[in-house]
Amino acid sequence: MSKKGKIIFGIVLSLLLLASAASVTMGILFSQKNAEAKEYGERIDGSYQNAYYEIVDNLNDVETKLGKVAVLSRPTLQQAFLYDIWRQCSVVVSCLSRMTAEEETEKIIGFLNKTGDYCYYLSRKAQTDPPTEQELSTLARFKEILGALNDSVFSLQDKMASDKGIDASVLSDMSAMGEIVKNSSDVDYPELIYDGPFSDGLLDRKALFLEDKEEIAEDKAMEKVKLYFPDASDVKKIGENASSIPAYIFSFVSGGTSGTAQITKNGGYLREYSCYERAVDPQYSPEECAQIAQRFLTDSGYTDMECVWVYDSDSIVYLNFAYAENGVVFYPDLIKVEVNADTGRVLGVECQNYIYNHTLRTVDPAPSNVEISSRIEVKSRRECVIPTEWGTEIRCLEISGTYEGETYYVYYDSETGEEIEALVVVDSLLV
Amino acid sequence: MKKAKKILKPILCFLLVVGVVFCGLYMFTDVIPSGIEEAEAGAGYSSGSTGEAVKQIQTALKNKGYYTGKIDGIFGKLTTAAVKKFQSDNGLKSDGIVGAETMRKLGVTFSAGGNSDADLLARIIYGEARGEEYIGQVAVGAVVLNRVASPLFPNTVSGVIYQAGAFDAVSDGQFNMTPNETAKRAAKDALNGWDPTGGCLYYYNPKTATSKWMLSKTVYLSIGNHSFCL
Structure with a gap:
């Protein structure tokens, strides 16, 4: 081989080695990336499965507790179960929303939130006003719909076992369960709860x-x-x-x-x-x-x-x-x-x-006496009207005072003297 | 020589292709790490710190009567002295370093990637509507909060924002960008009850939206590129 030939051969060999090294490096990087992608995929699936089993457990519990409320006659346990139902419905909503946000899913979330809020409302009043027959029959209807929903969610386990984890098809089946709660349109939600600013009929709200x-x-x-x-x-x-x-x-x-x-x-x-x-x-x-x-x-x-x-x-x-x-x-x-x-x-x-909200109102006489906690050092009191979370208004006595260096506002129902709200001042400069 | 050229040509072409692919991967993907790591936000602000956060600290100190200097974003002697005095008056360790506890007492609300509602809201506003007028940014924040209050959606700000597929900015990663001051203020306004939409639960860009379900909804108002509906 001539000298020129040798040089060319050397260059060619060097370039080939360089190209091979680049190919190997890229191969390694790609395989690392693939392994990472696979790991992320597994983690997402794990997170979905975690959410799925939370849904199964909590739905099952809610269905059971709805039945228990009906057979109890004293408020203490009824209140505890109703509060649990509200809390667990919220957990199911949270898990469901992590998995899917299709149009149909909104129906399931809407049903669960309304069921939970209804139970929260019943739990708040249970101490003095236990659920009526009509309210219990509404709970029975919820239980029926939840039972059907529960069965459908549970049946997805077979699909998850035969396929590989929770894929798009399982998520789509889950969204499709909105059809089940469509039948809940006959449920008569009390106006008290959904008459507020975010009611279904927001547009009908009067200014x-x-x-x-x-x-x-x-x-x-x-x-x-x-x-x-x-x-x-x-x-x-x-x-x-x-x-x-x-x-x-x-x-x-x-x-x-x-x-x-x-x-x-x-x-x-x-x-x-x-x-x-x-x-x-x-x-x-x-x-x-x-x-x-x-x-x-x-x-x-x-x-x-x-x-x-x-x-x-x-x-x-x-x-x-x-x-x-x-x-x-x-x-x-x-x-x-x-x-x-x-x-x-x-x-x-x-x-x-x-x-x-602004309109001419008839203001009732001020309350004569309320029982104020001895722990609060009262600084001021005034008459007021406060809004409730369901869009109604309550005439109150507002007491502001301090306890352990923090300022509190406590509200007493003017009619009953009952404490209905307590607020702690976090960041405010009262002028 | 001709023979050598014949061999060299395909090899050079091959190398060129490898080079282009390599550069492409480097520039447009993270397959090849750049080797540059972003510096983590410090644990607090002290003498020598500068920037917007320091301006906020100075403003808060000035409002509370501890600082009389310029709001210049430079943590100098005057700022240090004011911080120390404020800490001492508020039962905090008087070290002149503004950490989480001092920030809380000062009422300074900025965060470096925290997870408060205000931070999440500012990030979604920035990711979804940073090119919009201010009112349009507040409106996006209001829609998130209207969803929190609506029975049809999750009951927390994080639940609504992270709902699967609910916001493009979360899916495409724009949600992770650092929000600017405008988005942060818009988030505060929305949290404070500002709702230019009057209770809307959805919005879409009519120029790009394709969902028939979304397009079938009645539009109640349009602000900039977004149509807001219930």
Whole structure:
């Protein structure tokens, strides 16, 4: 071989060795990656199986406990079982949602949440008001549907055994079980529970504050924007909100910042305003921000509002205002305001609760006596009305006081004197 | 020479292909590790620390009357002295280091990948709607919270966000990006009860959505690229 030939042979050999080394390296990396992927697959399957067996166990328990509640006559155990059912339904919902989110799954989750909430409601009242015959027959219907659901879930075990773990087909079968709970449409859920803001019939919810207000045209609504935000420029309608508080949506620039406001079609009230502004160096105290917010609300047509909560976070002051009349604070009529403590500018207003709830009310006489815990050092008391989680209202006496360095608010039902809520203040600067 | 060229040509082509594949794998996948590990967030903030977090600490200290200096994001002598005074007044170890307990007492809510509701919400807002107007970002947070309250969905923020296939940002990994200040504020607003949608449970981008079930729902309002429905 000539010298030139040898050089070429050397180069070729080196390149071949390099290529072989690269191929081997890539092969190793790919096989490692495949092993990793397989391991992750196994872990996901393990997590699915864990969720599946949690579902099986808890569904089975719920079905059994629904039967037990019916045969008991004393409230103590009934209450415990009903509370357990609520808790275990929640566990099943959590596990199910980790596995699938198909349209049909929503039906199962809806059924389980409603069953759980119904039992929670019954457990809350069981001590003084045990389940009636009608309520027990509703529980029996739940038990029947849960039994069918339970059987179907259990039958998936065969498929899991014959196939390899929980695959797409098992998940799809699980979603399809929504068909079973479709038959639950005959269950008469008490209005008490699902009459709240997130009821199935949300769109039917009435905005009490706007009931007697006349509908205004778009140009009038635009004038309202300029009334509430006198420096507003470049006001443009960007859409409409067709929910149960119909509104025009406008974008505009105020204080040099672009923001969006919703003006109700009825009455032209500010429903919501929001914009983003950086805030880093507070120049206004929370008290001053509260005054700014209160003035803004009064100028926007929301009068007699009392500041009930203030929270200062990173130079943004969040304030809650509630309607107050004759010394009674109406917490359902709540408006939230956000003020930039750097500039003293209002950055956000949310009036949805006020618009839904504010109406003329008949206020009953104040309660004469309630039994207050001797451990709380009472600082103040006031009459108020609070919203319940199912959309009703309760007239209360609010006691605020301290215990071991923390501030608490305790609410007593004006009619019965019963303690109905206790809140601990985590972060608030009361103005 | 001709013979050598004949041998060299396919080998060079082969090497070129191997090189391109290798570079492709390096750039677009994590099959080949880059060897660069992200630094883990420190356990606290102290003298010498800088950045947005320090600004938040200074702001909180200023609000509480402990700090009179500039909000400049530099943890200097003034900030250290203010932290020490605050710690001493609040029964904490007066070491000038802002750790979890001092942050809690200060009411500073930022986190470096924590799992609070505010953090999860900020990440889903950033992952799903970072290009939207501020109101559109709050609206996405409100939809998550409306789902928490609805009987049709899981009952916790994490349950709703991690529901299998519920949010594209979780499936494609955008959920793991670090949210910006706007998304964090939008999350706070949503948690504070802001709901521009009036109770909507779904949203979709009409330009890209294909689900017949989703498209069949009545749209109650549109904000930016998202249509919101019940």
